[in-house]
Amino acid sequence: MCGIVGYLGPQDPKKVIIEGLKKLEYRGYDSAGIAVLHDGKTKRIRAEGKLKQLEDKVLNENFNGNLGIGHTRWATHGPAVEKNAHPHQVGEISIVHNGIIENYLEIKKELIERGAHISSDTDSELVAHLINEEIQVTKDLLLAVQKTLSKLIGAFSVVVLWEKSPNELVAFKDGPPLIVGINEKSSEYFVVSDVQAALNYTKNFVYLEDREIVHIKKEGIKYYSALGAPLKKQVITLDWTSSQVEKMGFKHYMLKEIYEQPHAVASALQPHINMQTLEVNLNNVGFENPVEEVLKKIERVMFVACGTSFYAANVAKYLIEQLARIPVDIDIASEFRYRKPMIPANTLLVTVSQSGETADTLAAIRMAKEKGALTLSITNVMRSSIDREAHGHLYMNSGVEVGVASTKAFTSTLALVNLLAVQIAKARGVLNKDAEQTCVKNLLAVPSQLEMVLAFDKYFSEAAKKLKEFKGFLYLGRGVSYPIALEGALKLKELAYMHAEGYAAGEMKHGPLALIDSKMAIVVVAPTDELIDKTISNLQEAKARGGKIISIGSGENLALKSMSEYYLSIPEANWMTNPIISVVPLQLMAYHMADSLGFDVDQPRNLAKSVTVE
Numbered sequence: 001m002c003g004i005v006g007y008l009g010p011q012d013p014k015k016v017i018i019e020g021l022k023k024l025e026y027r028g029y030d031s032a033g034i035a036v037l038h039d040g041k042t043k044r045i046r047a048e049g050k051l052k053q054l055e056d057k058v059l060n061e062n063f064n065g066n067l068g069i070g071h072t073r074w075a076t077h078g079p080a081v082e083k084n085a086h087p088h089q090v091g092e093i094s095i096v097h098n099g100i101i102e103n104y105l106e107i108k109k110e111l112i113e114r115g116a117h118i119s120s121d122t123d124s125e126l127v128a129h130l131i132n133e134e135i136q137v138t139k140d141l142l143l144a145v146q147k148t149l150s151k152l153i154g155a156f157s158v159v160v161l162w163e164k165s166p167n168e169l170v171a172f173k174d175g176p177p178l179i180v181g182i183n184e185k186s187s188e189y190f191v192v193s194d195v196q197a198a199l200n201y202t203k204n205f206v207y208l209e210d211r212e213i214v215h216i217k218k219e220g221i222k223y224y225s226a227l228g229a230p231l232k233k234q235v236i237t238l239d240w241t242s243s244q245v246e247k248m249g250f251k252h253y254m255l256k257e258i259y260e261q262p263h264a265v266a267s268a269l270q271p272h273i274n275m276q277t278l279e280v281n282l283n284n285v286g287f288e289n290p291v292e293e294v295l296k297k298i299e300r301v302m303f304v305a306c307g308t309s310f311y312a313a314n315v316a317k318y319l320i321e322q323l324a325r326i327p328v329d330i331d332i333a334s335e336f337r338y339r340k341p342m343i344p345a346n347t348l349l350v351t352v353s354q355s356g357e358t359a360d361t362l363a364a365i366r367m368a369k370e371k372g373a374l375t376l377s378i379t380n381v382m383r384s385s386i387d388r389e390a391h392g393h394l395y396m397n398s399g400v401e402v403g404v405a406s407t408k409a410f411t412s413t414l415a416l417v418n419l420l421a422v423q424i425a426k427a428r429g430v431l432n433k434d435a436e437q438t439c440v441k442n443l444l445a446v447p448s449q450l451e452m453v454l455a456f457d458k459y460f461s462e463a464a465k466k467l468k469e470f471k472g473f474l475y476l477g478r479g480v481s482y483p484i485a486l487e488g489a490l491k492l493k494e495l496a497y498m499h500a501e502g503y504a505a506g507e508m509k510h511g512p513l514a515l516i517d518s519k520m521a522i523v524v525v526a527p528t529d530e531l532i533d534k535t536i537s538n539l540q541e542a543k544a545r546g547g548k549i550i551s552i553g554s555g556e557n558l559a560l561k562s563m564s565e566y567y568l569s570i571p572e573a574n575w576m577t578n579p580i581i582s583v584v585p586l587q588l589m590a591y592h593m594a595d596s597l598g599f600d601v602d603q604p605r606n607l608a609k610s611v612t613v614e
């Protein structure tokens with residue numbers, strides 16, 4: 001979490017840094033700050049709250065240096081107040097930091113013993129102290145950073161500015177991403193947490209690996225290992241445009257991203273479907289051997305992910321077990337990494353992560369690799385840390401997802417796990433060609449089914465208005481709709497700050513029925529499938545106890561409609577593709593509720609998009 005921008009170049013650093021931070025605000029929005037050189041001195045301005053507060057504060061400030069660093073914070077150590085905002089300045093050194101210094105208490109104690117005055121509650125400030133101590137001795141920024149890096153334990157990325165050296169930045173990382181942007185023509189250099197922050201200025205980037213240091217000077221860039229060995233790094237040219245991160249007339253990024261889902265799902269599917277033969281082909285995921293050969297040997301599949309990505313993994317379990325008849329385990333990454341999991345031989349471990357940077361998921365894939373698993377990552381951000389770690393790669397191809405609440409990445413992932421289920425089933429010889437073609441046809445129908453759901457947005461918005469009257473929400477589903485109920489509840493919690501729980505509909509009588517009264521809404525995900533009658537029976541039990549039902553059903557399901565306060569219709573689809581379609585009304589209802597309550601939909605309180613701390 002936290003967004004970092006460092007800039008060296010001929011433009012006004014204030015402008016470039018603030019513009020970059022705007023693109024990174026999704027990473028944290030508790031406070032923000034910049035430090036820019038002016039008349040050879042560091043001028044630091046920080047503000048509590050969103051970036052806008054900082055923008056207002058620096059509006060009339062002028063800086064004449066070529067160098068600056070900026071930061072948007074998601075608080076870890078210490079509350080979101082100005083003294084804890086970055087950059088942290090100690091003497092001639094200013095730093096911005098993303099991540100956690102795990103040995104900070106030890107460092108703090110030693111610094112205090114040496115007479116340091118600590119002015120914030122953060123672990124970050126201590127890094128500035130350490131570098132400032134070293135620079136007094138070395139008078140060399142690179143050396144001071146190298147010496148400091150050897151004292152730090154944790155997950156961090158840091159950019160350092162030394163006011164004595166107006167054309168130099170040093171940055172390093174061990175964990176959270178840090179990417180160098182280079183525009184040789186205009187002699188501009190950037191160090192950013194995400195390429196989006198520099199895309200307006202360059203398409204050429206170098207991704208730093210853990211414990212690498214970049215030394216940026218006006219004359220050029222050099223890379224070093226933590227021990228000071230020079231490194232050769234590859235410059236990657238991206239073909240992304242910054243317009244992909246604009247709102248394009250939508251009120252919020254989230255709404256735009258919900259509406260992009262037909263296209264996003266089609267883009268996820270397209271690289272892996274042969275339109276002539278209607279066959280699935282995952283040969284392009286990058287495994288060393290042909291995919292069928294690889295998957296034939298697999299005896300177990302394990303999915304590891306967090307949040308919405310974990311719910312996508314839940315859906316994958318239903319799809320892959322039922323279609324391919326192979327055991328599938330699912331784990332929340334933060335649990336998986338510490339429960340000493342058994343990873344049997346011939347396991348395919350799949351991670352799902354929109355950002356590709358989630359710290360726990362990254363740790364999980366590294367651990368699985370060490371234990372000999374074959375790994376496959378499903379990510380949206382190409383060349384993200386998790387993507388770079390995996391043996392095989394599936395891309396959501398959703399385009400940049402800015403809204404903190406994940407939407408299009410979820411539905412694109414569901415499309416990809418459909419493909420994975422088909423490919424594994426084929427490799428195991430349990431899916432004939434006709435059945436495969438049927439699966440593919442069902443998938444190809446999804447983008448237009450999504451368009452149909454979106455065309456009914458006004459009904460979801462009306463339902464959302466009514467739903468505000470309830471004090472709590474139970475989201476129910478069975479089979480593949482159960483994870484969709486979990487996802488619906490998460491969307492409502494994170495956006496509208498309302499208490500919502502997802503439950504397997506069959507579990508109601510084992511406890512949650514006690515919650516039911518006239519203020520408790522029951523939102524049921526009940527598209528037509530082989531479990532629909534059982535779901536309806538569970539709803540009868542809830543209705544008999546005064547429960548108010550809001551249902552999502554396929555076409556005109558009269559039985560469901562007659563028992564519901566609101567019935568929201570979605571197109572008839574297949575059991576495997578139903579989840580991709582049935583989640584959209586839940587996304588839209590949560591969106592409209594939050595918006596009408598006046599909440600910040602794109603940046604819900606206390607959250608961040610990319611969770612790079614554990």
Ligand code: M6R
Nearest residue numbers: 307308309353354355358405406
């Ligand atoms: O980038 P990832 O998919 O790894 O992120 C995982 C979760 O942090 C993320 O899905 C989170 O739960 C979203 N805010 C949900 O909308």
